[in-house]
Amino acid sequence: MPKPSSKLPKQPTNAVKSEPKTYTFFEDVWAVTRQIPKGRVTTYGAIANYLGTKLSARMVGWAMNAAHTAKPKIPAQRVVNRNGMLTGKMHFKTPTLMQELLEKDGVAVENDTVVEFKKLFWDPALALAI
DNA sequence: ATCGTGACCTAAA
């Protein structure tokens, strides 16, 4: 679990000249996503908040888009929007894959929305307790 | 270098 750059001052993407390809933002997002317990779900906003960029939750989604390039498999199915709706299901290999994975984790999905989403919500900022 | 886009969120009408 790499240290997330929470509340870091404005640091350019390629701040570390030693390592040309350091996608801190992506890695952080992926790290958080991987730490989502099985059967739980979180939101882009929560991750963004944990990373300190709550104002730009969109980037979290962007990171998820790049998650496809991540080496370890990223449980992106556990990341949904604020409404608990599987907005990114269409970005999966198959539109139904996300729902199936969630159901496999024990999360009931109905109408492209996580049932009892509020109950299954997993806040990284709370769990990781900065 | 600029421009457009995006798996979002919040607030206002």
Next chain:
DNA sequence: GTTTAGGCCACGA
């Protein structure tokens, strides 16, 4: 209650 608009940052072309 719904719908609309604005904002935010990173990435690809």
